[in-house]
Amino acid sequence: MASNTFGTIFRITTWGESHGKAIGVVIDGCPAGLEVNEALINHVLKKRAPGQTPYTSPRKESDQAEILSGTYEGKTTGTPISILIPNRDADSDAYEPLKHVLRPGHANFTYLEKYGIFDFRGGGRASARETACRVAAGAIAQEFLKSHNIKTLALLKQVGSIEASTPFPFDQTLGLIESSPIYCPDLAAGESMMKMIQQAAENGDSVGGIVEFWALNLPTGLGDPIYEKLDAKLANAMMSLPATKGFEIGSGFHAASMMGSEHNDAFIENEGRVETQSNHAGGVLAGISTGMPVIGRVAFKPPSTIRKAQKTLTRTGEQAAWQLPAGSRHDPCVAIRAVPVVEAMLNLVIADALLMDRCSQASYSPVL
Amino acid sequence: MASNTFGTIFRITTWGESHGKAIGVVIDGCPAGLEVNEALINHVLKKRAPGQTPYTSPRKESDQAEILSGTYEGKTTGTPISILIPNRDADSDAYEPLKHVLRPGHANFTYLEKYGIFDFRGGGRASARETACRVAAGAIAQEFLKSHNIKTLALLKQVGSIEASTPFPFDQTLGLIESSPIYCPDLAAGESMMKMIQQAAENGDSVGGIVEFWALNLPTGLGDPIYEKLDAKLANAMMSLPATKGFEIGSGFHAASMMGSEHNDAFIENEGRVETQSNHAGGVLAGISTGMPVIGRVAFKPPSTIRKAQKTLTRTGEQAAWQLPAGSRHDPCVAIRAVPVVEAMLNLVIADALLMDRCSQASYSPVL
């Protein structure tokens, strides 16, 4: 409802511009009694940081989050958790001559039209830098999920038309992701992807990609019909990320060319639990978790910031060219750094659904 | 935030079960002074009604909406508009023996797990019948859009792997849609789709599909960063529909295999307006409308209700089969009837964004 807030019970409010003093996030509704600290946030932030491999922007963002409120003696207290991440290594001068030039595929045109003013420095509020705040908050959400034995991951599924194969179970897949500089558990496909990305970077161009997310061990019953379906919330979360063009869950767009007899997942019993034989549903039926793995994918466009000169207009309508200033930095494939961000959004959505679900039945047992 | 409410300013709350006394919707936040009546609602409801062609369920729902509040002398007054649609032709008895059988691909398992109780009759609250309420509300939203000169449509883009070609401008496309019993403007492709659907129906099976939506003449500036992006709201809206598995906007999943130099839409001037040469963005940059057509697609799975017997469990874990009762009705391809529903959600999202956008700048000029 507010454009900078996400979530209903476990909710985050992010703030800050790319080249301002700092960015930050306020987490409201995180339950009390959860052990959290800055180290676990910074560990995840590092996965999102650029400048670590040749496949991402060389901008150095050695982000160090500071928790300013909401914890006492290492535990959350139920009060809002304010996290601040100072901005560093921000050089706005190079962009100054492009201040009035509409940047193709970028935010300055639409922000100017909407607000009549735009902090163009480094993309301002529209910069993907905002996603660092999501990652910080997602790290807290993940601690909450862990206390419920829920496991989540994200991985690079596709770059250009190179698709990764992901046949392994959760823990093995996680290990493979962590050993890949681009978070792709299919090491062979990953090699081809890296070549493609480097080639694009050398050409001053960029390339698109797809990120896949997994969530295991969800209890049944998460997600609220009709307009708070778990998959609708995930779609909302993922499509709120910069550069996204599509979302799918389970069988996804492929479902369009399937028959019902093929798509329906048969219910079976496994060690006393109800499971389904296949999982075309992607772990969600009628918007509510089935207990099977929640699996989906998010499509990212090739980053709009490229080194090639592009035809455009100035704000006042004159013909112009937009070209990345010499020495400026860009990501040739945003989908790589989107991996930890997609995981963060997954964590946030599930944490919220877990809390919401506590309200669904007349009786419940308080702990204290 | 509430599971049965959608929208921020222009917001709907729907209620009702498939085989209850009635279903309905309360529209709150519809601006005052808009001319509305029951005829315009019933006109659109008819597009969603089954039983009109061989390609949809023969259940007769000659829905007649009644406006119970919120208008005076034919105009909205700013107070909530309550619309009631009585349920008719609902026969619950046939389903009685299946009451305790988990229905593959359906809601009863997850609702039972979440709430411990489920009104199984005709799918209860999880029935697609709820979407009639969305269509009714969408008809009111569309009147609001028309008063701003905004045009919207939806069409059947794909059934199985048969894809429709949609090269024509808005008005011509709209005419073609209206002349097709399955809302497909590509009449040749439509013929093949109809054959495929009939074949599936005859086999007691079902088939998936894709619906596409268009919105033209949007002002620039609709949609609020960061978490109220226009495309994120659309994704949320569409993925809240029953049977959806995917959403994409503009280039969509295809963006993953594109290069930035190819994907970026160049800004050009056209009759004094800023436009873009291509529209891979789908009318949205950084979550805010560019003024170019907003175009996206929604994937629908093949309906889970088929005539073929399916392996499953009872609620208490015994092996069982789920089979549609003799004489019962089902939709072989839900994507057809989803067309007016997708259009309704599109109208609701844009109406809400139009109202939200009034708050974005410090100054504005009231009308009265």
Place this chain on the structure above:
Amino acid sequence: MASNTFGTIFRITTWGESHGKAIGVVIDGCPAGLEVNEALINHVLKKRAPGQTPYTSPRKESDQAEILSGTYEGKTTGTPISILIPNRDADSDAYEPLKHVLRPGHANFTYLEKYGIFDFRGGGRASARETACRVAAGAIAQEFLKSHNIKTLALLKQVGSIEASTPFPFDQTLGLIESSPIYCPDLAAGESMMKMIQQAAENGDSVGGIVEFWALNLPTGLGDPIYEKLDAKLANAMMSLPATKGFEIGSGFHAASMMGSEHNDAFIENEGRVETQSNHAGGVLAGISTGMPVIGRVAFKPPSTIRKAQKTLTRTGEQAAWQLPAGSRHDPCVAIRAVPVVEAMLNLVIADALLMDRCSQASYSPVL
């Protein structure tokens, strides 16, 4: 956020005008598994109905609520509960000549200024008739509270300057309220109040009053800091009622002339529970329930609708008089019929707080 919705988890959306076809309420977020039926709603509605004593308006509203959705086999299912109350005995003709006359103390001026249109018939949406919907929803909320052993009541505390004495415990007080036609448990004071009201009615005038509410057996911990304090929510709820001018909790306005050493409630132990010796706090510390009785008061102005002619303007600015049409009905003291409405709002606020509180700690034990 929406003007016709109240509550966060247990939330109601009301609709309908005084002289329209019907009024109604949709309850969303009521937990599943609660036994409810129309009889319990109609029982409470009767307490609010006018026409039963000489102290309220003779308009006959033998309201019969109909539950249209949300229950199955006598229990709530977690889906929205839609309740409809048909309007009867509504005669709009008498008001027709006053259509364009600004009614002193009433809503037509402000609604016209805000919306440019007003359904003037019987007060339209601004009529206190809307509160019947709150009472219907409050009856459901009360069932939820009863399942948690929470007891609530409201009583007529003051009319004019006649104040009731309320020294008795809950059950005795409840009995006395039910034996009084004006819900005043101090029968002697009640006699004087009734005389005063009758006198006002005979003079074509009206009189103000104060309603007090009590809630017992609340668990500690209800209410969320900082902006969802239990007392702030109660203030919001009560001040959203028609004709209210003030709200206080515990010591209320009298606190202004107390000393801290006098006001502070000492903590004591009583049968193993922490209690306070006095209860100036009114059961709430820092916005969170202490477990002591929640007690507060709501001030109602004398109804603006009186039989005496009143100086005013027409909508176009000409001098005019507003006088109740001959034969028309009005309430000489709105505080009487406000008693069950205040109780309803109390129930709604506590039900919501109970559900919200389930989310405050990291661990909890689900029931199913």
Place this chain on the structure above:
Amino acid sequence: MASNTFGTIFRITTWGESHGKAIGVVIDGCPAGLEVNEALINHVLKKRAPGQTPYTSPRKESDQAEILSGTYEGKTTGTPISILIPNRDADSDAYEPLKHVLRPGHANFTYLEKYGIFDFRGGGRASARETACRVAAGAIAQEFLKSHNIKTLALLKQVGSIEASTPFPFDQTLGLIESSPIYCPDLAAGESMMKMIQQAAENGDSVGGIVEFWALNLPTGLGDPIYEKLDAKLANAMMSLPATKGFEIGSGFHAASMMGSEHNDAFIENEGRVETQSNHAGGVLAGISTGMPVIGRVAFKPPSTIRKAQKTLTRTGEQAAWQLPAGSRHDPCVAIRAVPVVEAMLNLVIADALLMDRCSQASYSPVL
């Protein structure tokens, strides 16, 4: 909905504990194009700061707000405005021995019951220090109101049973307030109040008070029926402040002893505008502004923190005494420092209502 967020369109989220590193507020929904800076925030913060007179706590809070985001070249951009106020002069050690003692009239009992954990240092999140964030945000809201020619103030109306007379027009009253160390425009009454406060302080005791607020030049039409009434929002806002026990608007509790013929405000014409002869309504009819001054009052209890020893229990139920540590500081009358806070909440509520009102009619004229 979230306990640390207030407002619908113009909304604030506050965070921080009394003795943490900092406190802060994120303002979301402030329209773009408004001139704001740190000086105007710090100017108002100073009015709330203690340590300036003998009538407030000697804790030195020379608060310096820092704007971390949301402005560009001195103007708001429509993105969230993050304001940080570092904590200084916070000594937690003195309170250490009282860590497990229930503090009468204070938050530690209820927070512990709710969350199982409490940052007791200086009152933690429950400290009135949180209100500095409201004041900072209110200063921004006031700039927005000024751009609409709306004037607001708050004043100390009553201390103990000493009541101030406030017969003067706005500007004169404002001048008198600014010349009073306790914000009381009745200088004679103010003298008596100061004596009373000093006496209470010397006795180690505290005293209650009442704050009055005024808002002038509101357009007609602000406030949304039914649950977003302007007075209900004000009640919610004011009762969310620490130490409040009551709220009233216009005639307030006095309305209970008035007759309708006396209370109704006659509509008159004044220089082409519709006004009312009296203003018992307090500028609001049916929850919507009439254009007349919005006037109300807020009751504050005597601060619970006093120097006198108080009987209580430890957290584990043993008898104990709570006594302010030697050298610790407290406010003998919280109503004084509440004056700028009440004004801040008034500004926030009206700013929000101004923005919400833009959505009430079908047509409007954008500025850009």
